[in-house]
Amino acid sequence: MIEIKNLSKAFSDRKILDGITVDIKDGELFSVIGPSGMGKSTFIKCVIRLLRPENGQIIVDGQDIGSTNSEFTLARVRRSFGYLFQEGALFDSLTVMENVAFGLRYLTDKPRSDYPRIVKEKLALVGLKDVEDLKPSELSVGMKKRVSLARSIAAEPKYMLYDEPTTGLDPVTTGMVKDLITDMREKLKITSVVVTHDLKLALEISSRVAMLYNGEFVEVSEPATFRRSENPEVKEFMEISGLSRK
Ligand SMILES: Nc1ncnc2c1ncn2[C@@H]1O[C@H](COP(=O)(O)OP(=O)(O)OP(=O)(O)O)[C@@H](O)[C@H]1O
Numbered sequence: 537m538i539e540i541k542n543l544s545k546a547f548s549d550r551k552i553l554d555g556i557t558v559d560i561k562d563g564e565l566f567s568v569i570g571p572s573g574m575g576k577s578t579f580i581k582c583v584i585r586l587l588r589p590e591n592g593q594i595i596v597d598g599q600d601i602g603s604t605n606s607e608f609t610l611a612r613v614r615r616s617f618g619y620l621f622q623e624g625a626l627f628d629s630l631t632v633m634e635n636v637a638f639g640l641r642y643l644t645d646k647p648r649s650d651y652p653r654i655v656k657e658k659l660a661l662v663g664l665k666d667v668e669d670l671k672p673s674e675l676s677v678g679m680k681k682r683v684s685l686a687r688s689i690a691a692e693p694k695y696m697l698y699d700e701p702t703t704g705l706d707p708v709t710t711g712m713v714k715d716l717i718t719d720m721r722e723k724l725k726i727t728s729v730v731v732t733h734d735l736k737l738a739l740e741i742s743s744r745v746a747m748l749y750n751g752e753f754v755e756v757s758e759p760a761t762f763r764r765s766e767n768p769e770v771k772e773f774m775e776i777s778g779l780s781r782k
């Protein structure tokens with residue numbers, strides 16, 4: 537479980553996150569939505585402590601990493617996270633096999649002789665086979681997303697963080713990524729945090745949706761409740777997103 541208490545983050549005096557408190561329970565698919573520039577990526581980066589918040593606690597399975605300076609503690613807690621970067625961030629000079637095996641070296645104690653088997657297993661989970669020897673340049677955008685996801689889950693994280701997993705993708709690939717995220721939760725029981733400005737996606741896949749506005753979560757609720765929210769920011773975002781209220 538991830539407990540976030542009073543999380544604040546500013547960039548040179550400009551407050552981006554202003555006292556966010558939320559619990560993300562095991563098994564949840566928790567989405568954070570909000571307009572561009574509101575601090576969604578900042579939020580997700582604080583959760584895994586790629587950014588250091590000014591204030592607040594980030595308690596992951598009982599361990600507060602909000603303000604720790606111990607690289608040892610951070611490294612240990614980060615082991616339980618997979619992170620799908622917006623751009624996928626595959627290494628162009630490495631093969632698919634080497635890309636997916638990358639985290640195994642740093643995040644697990646598995647023997648190298650197991651890597652080919654594990655990599656094939658993870659690729660199969662995301663619906664790919666016989667691509668181990670290809671380079672990223674030989675893959676379609678959708679395949680790259682799958683390989684990135686396979687790499688993120690290779691070390692079997694307990695938590696997955698997705699930053700704008702569908703931005704810039706065509707509708708078919710978007711549908712595919714959506715299914716992958718739901719699959720990861722269902723098949724591997726991975727607790728997921730998705731940040732996106734795609735409200736439609738968030739409402740379809742999430743157990744709960746949080747709306748980030750002016751540094752705060754102005755609404756945190758299940759999709760059905762979220763749709764009916766009377767909160768003015770939520771209503772406006774629903775309209776901008778072309779979603780009618782049901
Ligand atoms: N490292 C940084 N230094 C200074 N300002 C930053 C830094 N990172 C982000 N910001 C600023 O903080 C604000 C929030 O950025 P963030 O990337 O978290 O927004 P976002 O909600 O993820 O936006 P988008 O939907 O466009 O991805 C922006 O105004 C951005 O310019």
Ligand SMILES: [Mg+2]
Binds near residue numbers: 576577
């Ligand atoms: Mg962002």
